[in-house]
Amino acid sequence: MAAIGAGLAALLTVPAAAQRQAIVAGNVIVDAERGSIGPGVILVEDGRILSVTPGTAPPAGADEVIDLSGRTVLPGLIDLHVHLTGDPGGDFWKEAVEPEEWGVVVGAKNAALTVRAGFTTVREAGSGGETAFALRRGTAEGLITGPRIIAAGPALAIVGGHGDVSGFRPEVNAVLSSGYACTGAVECAAKVRRAAQNGSDVIKITATGGVLSQQGRxxxxxxxxxxxxxxxxxxxxLGLAVMAHAHGARGIEAAARAGVSSIEHGTYLDKAAADAMRERGVVLIPTLMAFQGISERLGQGVYTPVVEAKVREVAETARVFMTRAMQWGVPIAFGTDAGVFDHGRNAGEFRLMMAQGMNSRQALASATTSAAKVLGMEDELGRLAVGYSADIIAVAGDPLADATVLERVEWVMARGRVVE
Structure with a gap:
C-alpha cells in the first residue's frame, strides 16, 4: 500500500504538458513603432510567445487554435497608475470604519474589470497595508482574475500631507496613519528601507499636495x-525606482532634480519643470481620466468643500498641460489613476491624450512600449515578440489609425491565460 501511495503521489506531482495555443489574427500589430504585419499567427506556450509569423495557417502541433481572423491582435495594455483597492467617492471617513482587508475584496473586483478592459499589466500606485501585495500574488498565481501587478504599497508622505491621514481628530489621525509619513532625510531613508523590506516593487511618494486629500494648503x-x-x-x-505624485511646478522640478523616474499628474508643469524632467529622462504620467472622473462628480455632495475647491482649481489647466509637456519634449507614458474614476474605463485615457495632441500611434505606444520601459520591463512587455510574456488583446478596427477602438477590447490573454 505504501508503494502504491508513493506511486500515486509521484504521478500527481508530474506537471501537465504545456499547451501550445495558436492565435490566428486578421491583423497583427507587433508593436506601436513597427506597426502591423497584416494577417498572422502567434504561437504561445507556457505563458510565452514562441513565434509570430505572417499568414493564417496554424503551425503543426498546436493543441488549440484561437480564431481571431476578423480582429486586430496587439500587445496587452499597461496602466502605470491605478488604485485597485479603492473605488471613487468622497467618503474619506470610511478609512475609520473599513478594515484594510476589505481592500483585497474591492481589489479582486477591480482587478477583473481592469484585465477584461485589456490592461494586462498595471502599476498599483498606493494602497493600504499589504492589500496590493496580496492582490499581486493572487493574480500571479491565477487565483484572482486580473493583470500583472507592480505594487508600490503605502505611499511615503510628509506628516499631515497628501498621502498621510488628515481630516479626523488628532488621536484618530495618529491611529489611522500608515506608518510611512516621515520628517527629515534619515527618517525618510528608513521608510524607503521598510517599504522595500515589506515588498514594494516601486517607491511612491507624494511630492506635493493633492486634490482629494482633506488638507487644503x-x-x-x-x-x-x-x-x-x-x-x-x-x-x-535597493534597486527601486521612485514615482512621484506632483501637481505644483516647483514640486515637479524638485522631484525631477532629486532623481525620481516619473511624475504622476504634473498639472501645473511649466518650462523650468519640463526642462528638469527632459534633461533627466523623467517621464510624465498625465492621468487625464482622473481629472475627468472627479469633474463628473462636482456639485453632487460627493466631495467635502475643501476637496471641491481644489477640483475646481485644477480643472482648466488639466485640459491643456499635456499639450505643453509635448511641446517641451517631456517623455510621456500611459497612466489613469483608476480608482478616482470607475475601474474598467481606463482606455478612456486614449481619447483624452489625443485631444491634447497625441496621434493614435503615439497613444498606443504610451501604453505599450513606453510604459514597459518605465517599468524596466521592455524585454518582457509591450510587444508581440519571441520570448515575451503572452499578454495579448484583440479589438475590431485598427488602433494605429484610431486608438479609441481600445475602449472596446473583445478578447484578452494575460500571461498565457485567456480571460473569460
Whole structure:
C-alpha cells in the first residue's frame, strides 16, 4: 500500500504538458513603432510567445487554435497608475470604519474589470497595508482574475500631507496613519528601507499636495530637497525606482532634480519643470481620466468643500498641460489613476491624450512600449515578440489609425491565460 501511495503521489506531482495555443489574427500589430504585419499567427506556450509569423495557417502541433481572423491582435495594455483597492467617492471617513482587508475584496473586483478592459499589466500606485501585495500574488498565481501587478504599497508622505491621514481628530489621525509619513532625510531613508523590506516593487511618494486629500494648503512642494534626495538615493541603492505624485511646478522640478523616474499628474508643469524632467529622462504620467472622473462628480455632495475647491482649481489647466509637456519634449507614458474614476474605463485615457495632441500611434505606444520601459520591463512587455510574456488583446478596427477602438477590447490573454 505504501508503494502504491508513493506511486500515486509521484504521478500527481508530474506537471501537465504545456499547451501550445495558436492565435490566428486578421491583423497583427507587433508593436506601436513597427506597426502591423497584416494577417498572422502567434504561437504561445507556457505563458510565452514562441513565434509570430505572417499568414493564417496554424503551425503543426498546436493543441488549440484561437480564431481571431476578423480582429486586430496587439500587445496587452499597461496602466502605470491605478488604485485597485479603492473605488471613487468622497467618503474619506470610511478609512475609520473599513478594515484594510476589505481592500483585497474591492481589489479582486477591480482587478477583473481592469484585465477584461485589456490592461494586462498595471502599476498599483498606493494602497493600504499589504492589500496590493496580496492582490499581486493572487493574480500571479491565477487565483484572482486580473493583470500583472507592480505594487508600490503605502505611499511615503510628509506628516499631515497628501498621502498621510488628515481630516479626523488628532488621536484618530495618529491611529489611522500608515506608518510611512516621515520628517527629515534619515527618517525618510528608513521608510524607503521598510517599504522595500515589506515588498514594494516601486517607491511612491507624494511630492506635493493633492486634490482629494482633506488638507487644503495648496498643491506645491511638500518634501524638502534633502528628504527627496534621501528617498531617491536610498531607493536606488535597493534597486527601486521612485514615482512621484506632483501637481505644483516647483514640486515637479524638485522631484525631477532629486532623481525620481516619473511624475504622476504634473498639472501645473511649466518650462523650468519640463526642462528638469527632459534633461533627466523623467517621464510624465498625465492621468487625464482622473481629472475627468472627479469633474463628473462636482456639485453632487460627493466631495467635502475643501476637496471641491481644489477640483475646481485644477480643472482648466488639466485640459491643456499635456499639450505643453509635448511641446517641451517631456517623455510621456500611459497612466489613469483608476480608482478616482470607475475601474474598467481606463482606455478612456486614449481619447483624452489625443485631444491634447497625441496621434493614435503615439497613444498606443504610451501604453505599450513606453510604459514597459518605465517599468524596466521592455524585454518582457509591450510587444508581440519571441520570448515575451503572452499578454495579448484583440479589438475590431485598427488602433494605429484610431486608438479609441481600445475602449472596446473583445478578447484578452494575460500571461498565457485567456480571460473569460
Amino acid at each position: 495648496g498643491l506645491e512642494a511638500h518634501f524638502s530637497d534633502a528628504e527627496m534626495r534621501s528617498i531617491t538615493d536610498t531607493a536606488r541603492s
